[in-house]
Amino acid sequence: xxxxxxPPVNSLNGLCxxxxxxxxxxxxxxLFARLSKTLYKLVDKQPIALYRRSPSGELRLTYxxxxxxxxxxxxxxxxxxxxxELLASGCQYYVLEGEHGVWGYIGHPSAPPNEALHWINIVVxxxxxxxxxxxxxxxxxxxxxxxxxxxxxxxxxxxxxSLEDCLQRHxxxxxxxxxxxGIALAHKDKLYCFGESPERHLVLQQIGxxxxxxxxxxxxxxxxxxxxGLAAPLSMAGxxxxxxxxxxxxxxxxxxxxxxxDVPFSFWLPVEASMVLELADDLAVAITAxxxxxxxxxxxxxxxxxxxxxxxxxxxxxxxxxxTEHVIETLCVSNTTCAVSxxxxxxxxxxxxxxxxxxxxxxxxxxxxxxTQTLRSNDHLGRWGGEEFIVIIADAxxxxxxxxxxxxxxxxxxxxxxxxxxxxxSAGLTTLQPGESPHSLLERVxxxxxxxxxxxxxxxxxx
Ligand SMILES: Nc1nc2c(ncn2[C@@H]2O[C@H](COP(=O)(O)OP(=O)(O)OP(=O)(O)O)[C@@H](O)[C@H]2O)c(=O)[nH]1
Numbered sequence: 001x002x003x004x005x006x007p008p009v010n011s012l013n014g015l016c017x018x019x020x021x022x023x024x025x026x027x028x029x030x031l032f033a034r035l036s037k038t039l040y041k042l043v044d045k046q047p048i049a050l051y052r053r054s055p056s057g058e059l060r061l062t063y064x065x066x067x068x069x070x071x072x073x074x075x076x077x078x079x080x081x082x083x084x085e086l087l088a089s090g091c092q093y094y095v096l097e098g099e100h101g102v103w104g105y106i107g108h109p110s111a112p113p114n115e116a117l118h119w120i121n122i123v124v125x126x127x128x129x130x131x132x133x134x135x136x137x138x139x140x141x142x143x144x145x146x147x148x149x150x151x152x153x154x155x156x157x158x159x160x161x162s163l164e165d166c167l168q169r170h171x172x173x174x175x176x177x178x179x180x181x182g183i184a185l186a187h188k189d190k191l192y193c194f195g196e197s198p199e200r201h202l203v204l205q206q207i208g209x210x211x212x213x214x215x216x217x218x219x220x221x222x223x224x225x226x227x228x229g230l231a232a233p234l235s236m237a238g239x240x241x242x243x244x245x246x247x248x249x250x251x252x253x254x255x256x257x258x259x260x261x262d263v264p265f266s267f268w269l270p271v272e273a274s275m276v277l278e279l280a281d282d283l284a285v286a287i288t289a290x291x292x293x294x295x296x297x298x299x300x301x302x303x304x305x306x307x308x309x310x311x312x313x314x315x316x317x318x319x320x321x322x323x324t325e326h327v328i329e330t331l332c333v334s335n336t337t338c339a340v341s342x343x344x345x346x347x348x349x350x351x352x353x354x355x356x357x358x359x360x361x362x363x364x365x366x367x368x369x370x371x372t373q374t375l376r377s378n379d380h381l382g383r384w385g386g387e388e389f390i391v392i393i394a395d396a397x398x399x400x401x402x403x404x405x406x407x408x409x410x411x412x413x414x415x416x417x418x419x420x421x422x423x424x425x426s427a428g429l430t431t432l433q434p435g436e437s438p439h440s441l442l443e444r445v446x447x448x449x450x451x452x453x454x455x456x457x458x459x460x461x462x463x
Contacts, residue, residue: 036065316368324382339401
């Protein structure tokens with residue numbers, strides 16, 4: 001050890017132990033504690049203070065040793081508002097070099113013993129190296145975490161119902177990975193938020209500015225009221241879909257932010273910005289998938305509506321003639337057991353003539369509603385034309401069909417319509433014969449209906 005001064009206090013052994021402990025520290029906090037303790041001994045028990053630059057540019061005391069030390073009584077260590085003040089103070093300080101520039105400053109009020117300087121530099125260097133390694137490990141863990149969440153998001157894509165749903169499912173983990181307080185997603189004219197973000201109107205204002213950005217390949221750090229926010233564009237095939245914004249109220253104390261006075265303060269490390277971009281890429285895929293699902297859903301609804309319009313009668317909403325004919329043809333082909341009834345509202349012309357066409361229309365609607373209520377769930381009602389309807393009574397024998405048709409007659413007769421006199425119907429009823437054609441079936445049931453009219457109306461006639 002010729003040329004190297006002996007450590008001023010303790011034994012060389014003690015110093016080696018301290019260096020070993022520093023280089024084995026598992027957290028930045030444990031590292032600062034060991035570093036400060038070692039320095040404290042090397043500088044004859046002067047209080048040790050650690051400074052980092054705050055977003056507003058001040059140097060801020062972030063750690064001191066001993067905790068109850070005279071730091072509070074040692075005004076010298078407390079007063080720095082800027083790097084200049086630290087330089088002018090006469091305090092002895094050492095630079096902790098981070099990967100992206102100065103990480104922080106550690107110091108004490110007055111010069112150390114001469115023989116300690118060499119050892120102090122070694123201790124600080126080893127501590128800075130350990131800090132960089134811890135940071136690298138920590139980032140690797142977070143990157144792994146992000147990979148896992150990205151896989152989960154891509155598995156989840158089919159199940160997502162909305163961006164709101166996406167944020168609820170994943171927001172918490174994303175905040176964990178990015179050590180963030182809140183997340184916002186801007187898509188079209190909507191803003192979805194998770195966790196703690198700046199006030200909505202402030203975020204919306206920022207997004208207004210962001211949409212004027214043309215560079216869709218990189219992140220942007222927000223400032224002003226949204227300081228601590230990082231925005232990443234959501235884009236797909238060159239199309240701007242929206243923005244992902246991640247908010248930090250404070251820089252993550254242990255690892256992020258550059259403390260060098262000439263470098264603009266940053267809440268986010270470059271590697272974190274790349275991670276946010278990766279997540280933004282996945283979200284752009286999720287948004288596109290959601291849009292496809294939405295368009296499909298709309299198409300399905302439109303198709304269903306078109307289909308139902310093609311099948312139903314506009315006035316009464318029961319099957320129209322076209323569809324009723326189609327169902328009867330199918331029944332005949334498949335030789336299904338069923339009863340069929342055709343009914344006609346009695347003296348409907350008189351109702352129209354006395355109360356007007358609009359009242360007539362209402363009665364037609366009400367009769368259709370009443371008939372639908374009387375029928376069983378697998379029976380069907382179709383409007384055959386004018387005031388004539390067809391009832392298909394599924395799986396019914398003639399007797400069962402008659403019971404249902406009679407019940408319908410009574411139900412309508414007893415119902416209080418908007419006109420003073422009762423409304424009645426006359427019905428024919430028949431069952432489908434094996435191998436019978438639709439024409440023969442309809443002719444028979446029509447005949448039954450006219451027989452019911454001829455027999456005095458308001459009744460069912462079997463044929
Ligand atoms: N309000 C309204 N009336 C309709 C509609 N379709 C047909 N009608 C009327 O229904 C009436 C049917 O009259 P008719 O065929 O003479 O039979 P009716 O008066 O019911 O006499 P019966 O069949 O012997 O009981 C006609 O006046 C048609 O104009 C409709 O959609 N709305």
